[in-house]
Amino acid sequence: MARRDDIGTAFDRAVKMSPKGKRTVTTVDFVAELKKVNWDWSLKQANEWIENYTHNFRDISTQEGEARTFFMFNPNGGY
Incomplete structure (x- = not known):
């Protein structure tokens, strides 16, 4: 049975750390983690959740479509 609390956990598990120390997440990885928790x-639903429930992730996708990439930024002006 799917639990609403598992959505945030799945998002956290989908976030990856780059060698330069930047945190990124793709909607493909987020959807895969969501499937693990039922x-x-x-992809559209995942994008909408990221846009509505996270405030420090920006879209850095390089191509059109629903398979998007977001990275964590510093809302105080830094990266």
Whole structure:
């Protein structure tokens, strides 16, 4: 059974650390982590959740479509 609390946990598990220390997450990885906790979301639903429930991730996608990439930024002006 899917639990709402598992959504945030799945997001945290999908976040990756780059060698330069930047944290990124893709909607593909987020959806894969959601499936592990019994949530079956589309890429569009995952993007909407990221846009609505995270405030320190920006879209850095280089291509069109729903498979997007976000990175964590410092809202105080730094990266």
